[in-house]
Amino acid sequence: MHRYRSHTCNDLREDHVGETVRLSGWIHRQRDHGQLVFIDLRDHYGITQCVVDIEDETFKTVEKLRVESVVTITGRVVKRTDETINEKLPTGHIELRIDGIEVQSTADVLPLQVNADEDAGEETRLRYRFLDLRRERIHNNIMLRSQVISSIRRRMIEQGFFEFQTPILTASSPEGARDFLVPARQHPGKFYALPQAPQQFKQLIMVSGFDRYFQIAPCFRDEDSRADRSPGEFYQLDVEMSFVEQEDVFQAIEPVMAGVFEEFSDWKVPGPFPRIPFKESMLKYGNDKPDLRIPFEISDVTEIFRDSDFAVFAKVVAGGGVVRAVPGPKCGSRAICDRMNSWAQGEGAPGMGYIIFGDGEARGPIANRLPAEKIAALKEQTGMGDGDAIFFSAGKEGDAAKLAGAARVKLGEDLDLIEKDTFRFCWIVDYPMFELDEATGKIDFSHNPFSMPQGGLDALENENPLDILAYQYDIVCNGVELSSGAIRNHLPEVMYKAFGIAGYDAEVLEDKFRGMLNAFKYGAPPHGGIAPGIDRIVMMIANEPNIREVILFPMNQRAEDLMMGAPSEASPEHLKELSIRLALPPKPAAG
Numbered sequence: 001m002h003r004y005r006s007h008t009c010n011d012l013r014e015d016h017v018g019e020t021v022r023l024s025g026w027i028h029r030q031r032d033h034g035q036l037v038f039i040d041l042r043d044h045y046g047i048t049q050c051v052v053d054i055e056d057e058t059f060k061t062v063e064k065l066r067v068e069s070v071v072t073i074t075g076r077v078v079k080r081t082d083e084t085i086n087e088k089l090p091t092g093h094i095e096l097r098i099d100g101i102e103v104q105s106t107a108d109v110l111p112l113q114v115n116a117d118e119d120a121g122e123e124t125r126l127r128y129r130f131l132d133l134r135r136e137r138i139h140n141n142i143m144l145r146s147q148v149i150s151s152i153r154r155r156m157i158e159q160g161f162f163e164f165q166t167p168i169l170t171a172s173s174p175e176g177a178r179d180f181l182v183p184a185r186q187h188p189g190k191f192y193a194l195p196q197a198p199q200q201f202k203q204l205i206m207v208s209g210f211d212r213y214f215q216i217a218p219c220f221r222d223e224d225s226r227a228d229r230s231p232g233e234f235y236q237l238d239v240e241m242s243f244v245e246q247e248d249v250f251q252a253i254e255p256v257m258a259g260v261f262e263e264f265s266d267w268k269v270p271g272p273f274p275r276i277p278f279k280e281s282m283l284k285y286g287n288d289k290p291d292l293r294i295p296f297e298i299s300d301v302t303e304i305f306r307d308s309d310f311a312v313f314a315k316v317v318a319g320g321g322v323v324r325a326v327p328g329p330k331c332g333s334r335a336i337c338d339r340m341n342s343w344a345q346g347e348g349a350p351g352m353g354y355i356i357f358g359d360g361e362a363r364g365p366i367a368n369r370l371p372a373e374k375i376a377a378l379k380e381q382t383g384m385g386d387g388d389a390i391f392f393s394a395g396k397e398g399d400a401a402k403l404a405g406a407a408r409v410k411l412g413e414d415l416d417l418i419e420k421d422t423f424r425f426c427w428i429v430d431y432p433m434f435e436l437d438e439a440t441g442k443i444d445f446s447h448n449p450f451s452m453p454q455g456g457l458d459a460l461e462n463e464n465p466l467d468i469l470a471y472q473y474d475i476v477c478n479g480v481e482l483s484s485g486a487i488r489n490h491l492p493e494v495m496y497k498a499f500g501i502a503g504y505d506a507e508v509l510e511d512k513f514r515g516m517l518n519a520f521k522y523g524a525p526p527h528g529g530i531a532p533g534i535d536r537i538v539m540m541i542a543n544e545p546n547i548r549e550v551i552l553f554p555m556n557q558r559a560e561d562l563m564m565g566a567p568s569e570a571s572p573e574h575l576k577e578l579s580i581r582l583a584l585p586p587k588p589a590a591g
Contacts, residue, residue, distance in 0.1 A: 004072055010046025014093050016077045023048055023096065024072040024104070026134065027065055028115050037062050040115075041073060041096075044139075048091045050075065052098040061101055068107035068114055068134070074100040122548075127562040129553055141550045144264060145538045149216055151263055152237055152534075155256045161212040161239070166201035168194060168218070173512070178222035180232075188579035194220035197531060199450070200516045202240040203488055206527040207519045213240045216534065224557075228480065228536055230547050231559040236483070237537075240529035246471050246487055249528050250275075250427060253475065257482075257532065261423050264541045273425040273475070281428050282397075286324070286405015288428050291479030293419035294412035296327040298404045299381045301392075310369040313353070316394045324404035327382045328389035328411055332356050337364070340391055343410065349403050353392040357385055366392065409479065423477055423540070430454075431472040434465040434501065444502050447472045451486035452526075453498060460497045475532060477540060485530025492520045 004024040012021065025043035039050040039062065050073050052062045065071065075096040086092030111127075112120035114134045119125075125132045132138055153163070172179045172193040179193040195201075197219045205213045217238040225231040237256075241249060250273070258269045274292075281288050284297040302322045305313040313323050331337065337354040344352035355378065356363045362375045370378075382390050391411075393404040412418045433453045435446035443465050451470040453459050459468050471487035489495050495517065499509045510517060538550040548554040555561050575582065 001074075008045040009041055009043040009048045010090055012048055012077055012091050012094050012096070014079060017079050017094060019077050020074065020099070021077060021096070022072060022074045023050075025070070026114075027067050027069050027071060027107075030062075030065065030067060032063065039065075039073075039098075041071070042134075046091060047089055048094075048096055049080075049086070049089075050096040050098050052101075056098065058098050058101045061103070062098065065103070066107045066109070068110060068131070069103065070105040070107075072102040072104060073098055122556060123562060126548075126554065126556055129563050133552070138549065141538070141542050141544065142552055144542055145534075145550055145552075148260055148264060148538050148541065149534065151260050152256060153216065155259055156214045156237075156239075159212070159252060159256075161214040161252075162210065163215055164205060164210070164213055165215060166195070166198040166205075166217065166238075170195050170201075171515075173200065180220045180222050183578040183580055185578050196221050197236070198238050200513070202238055202529060203450075203490075203516060203527065204519055206240055206242045207490075207522075207524045211242045213529075214238060217531070222559075225555075225559065228539065228547055230535060230551055231555050231557070235534040236531040237534060238529070238531045239485075240527060242525040242527045244487070244526070244528050246429070246473060246528065249473075249485060249487075249530055253530055253532070254425075257425060257475065257477075257537075260537065261477075261541060265423070267421045267423050269423045269425070271425070273427055275427045275429050277430040278428055278432065279430070282401050283324075286401045286403070286408060288431075288474060289476050289479050289481045290426065290428075291409060291412070291418070292424035292426055293422055293478060294408060295417055295419070296329065296383070296408070296412075298401075298408055299325045299327075301325045301378060301381060304370075304374050304377055304381075305394075308370060308374065310366050313366075313392070313394050321395050322397050322400050323392055323394045324400045325378065325382050326391040326393065326404050326407045326411065327384050328354070328391055329384070329417065330387055330415060331389035331391075331411070332358050332387045333389075337389055337391075340407065340410075344393075344403060344407070347403060347406060349393070349395075349399075352403070352407065353394070355390045355392075357388050357390075360386065425475065425477045428474040428476060429472075430469045431474075432466065433468040433470040433472075433498070436466060442503055445498075448484065448486050449499065449502065450489050450495075452489045453494070457491070457494045457497060460494065460501060465501050471528070473530075475530065480536060480540060482536055483530050483532035485528065487526070487528035490520055490524040490526055492517060495520070 001022055006022045009023055009025050023041055025041045028040040028042035028047055031038040035054045037052050037059065040047050041050050052059050073096060075098045077094050078097050080093055080095055110131065112124050112131055114131055133142065169182060169192040173196065177196055179196065181191040181193055184190045184192055198215065198217050202213055215238045217236055218233055219236055220233050223231065241252065254273055258271050261269045278288055281290050283300055286298055300322065302317055305323045306317045308314050317323065337356060340354065341351045353366050354364055355367045367375060378390060379385060384390055391407055393400045393407065431447045433446065434443050437444055447470065451472045454469045454471060474484050475482050489498065496506055496509065535547050535551060539547050542550055544550055
């Protein structure tokens with residue numbers, strides 16, 4: 001018999017009754033019944049109940065053991081009596097009578113409970129992450145992550161993609177976030193950067209003549225933590241394809257996403273994923289991350305209020321602003337409307353206007369200022385009637401959209417109208433290539449500077465830059481952006497022109513993106529790609545609210561690894577070797 005185990009703690013069944021077996025694992029629970037001591041022995045695979053009698057030689061050893069001590073138990077498999085069967089465990093019809101026990105490692109008093117779901121607090125959980133990972137829910141999340149990645153890898157290979165690895169030590173790149181820098185010992189005063197994404201490298205792979213690339217890629221960004229974003233590092237399914245149009249990328253990625261979410265969840269994944277233009281998404285949902293599970297949309301009612309007697313909105317419209325209407329099904333009460341108004345003020349808005357419908361009439365300050373035909377138009381446009389309400393957001397287009405979008409989500413949540421047990425995906429397409437910076441009055445890139453503008457060089461030379469759309473797209477699920485992507489700009493002359501419109505001269509372009517731009521001058525294929533976030537995918541499938549619950553060893557919100565003590569100070573000798581002298585900010589004065 002093997003020194004440590006003949007079976008795992010999930011293997012034993014009734015057909016093993018009478019056999020002598022050996023198990024190893026952690027003591028999950030211990031129950032002392034006086035004459036008997038029961039142990040729930042846990043390993044990676046499951047739990048088996050073990051029992052020892054007070055007359056057995058091993059009783060005193062078992063009785064003294066703390067939970068989470070590691071032991072090897074040899075014993076006989078016996079059938080449980082009918083009244084002691086545990087149907088919740090696969091091994092619940094048997095138990096192991098302990099003949100011998102070997103203590104492999106004793107556990108100190110635990111700083112957090114492994115066999116309970118009580119929250120020990122983030123700091124304790126991260127400091128003792130190796131204990132936290134023993135807990136069933138977190139352990140299962142990490143196993144789910146492994147399985148999801150394996151499934152994605154298999155699906156990509158089946159579609160003819162090839163997996164390549166790109167460099168980790170590279171040049172700094174203005175990707176929109178801060179780089180993590182690595183000092184180059186052999187080149188004093190110079191630094192490598194950890195890649196924010198393999199963007200330039202994967203495009204160079206296409207230029208190098210490879211056709212379909214993917215990678216489960218680590219990415220590094222020195223940015224703040226959020227519930228759906230880990231500080232420091234994250235992983236993405238990095239994809240690039242040659243000789244493709246936008247729809248080809250969608251056709252490649254859509255079955256991978258749908259397949260993985262269907263494989264590891266009981267929820268529905270309706271398809272095909274709708275394609276929603278950016279402008280339509282901002283109008284109907286108030287953002288470019290629409291939650292399609294909410295069964296109502298925002299309406300543009302600007303023209304209804306133009307030159308109307310409701311002076312507040314009429315003035316907004318006259319000044320170039322807009323009015324958005326958010327349906328409020330079953331919200332036809334003053335109390336609900338007052339709560340929405342207070343909520344809007346908490347969001348930084350002056351408030352939220354409303355109309356209440358009931359007993360065949362419209363009520364409220366707005367309704368009192370509108371003629372019957374305009375109220376009828378509002379009802380028709382929003383689909384609201386008796387017992388319902390309409391909420392209004394007015395102002396500059398961006399501000400009105402933001403408030404209306406947040407109100408739509410709040411109403412969906414408060415009214416319990418969000419469709420359950422469903423992953424609703426969509427593609428957001430036709431992003432503007434450029435936008436106007438209102439503070440400076442200058443034109444800049446709105447999304448991804450390396451995207452191909454729709455219409456190519458001709459559009460850049462002959463159209464208003466603010467009217468030019470790009471071949472850029474996002475994939476969104478249940479209001480969460482999983483990835484951005486684009487058909488790339490592979491033509492140097494188009495790239496020079498696009499950057500010129502955004503105020504960057506040729507020297508800047510050649511300095512910052514020398515490698516990629518130079519490569520494009522030697523024959524580059526049309527290509528495009530996308531990079532869905534692995535961490536967010538697993539978080540959604542696991543139905544976890546925080547991304548740290550699906551990462552093996554996450555940092556805290558201050559980008560600290562409490563378990564390993566990172567970041568840490570470097571020794572003076574190490575700094576000297578790297579030709580680095582510290583210029584630390586002054587410490588705040590005491591008191």
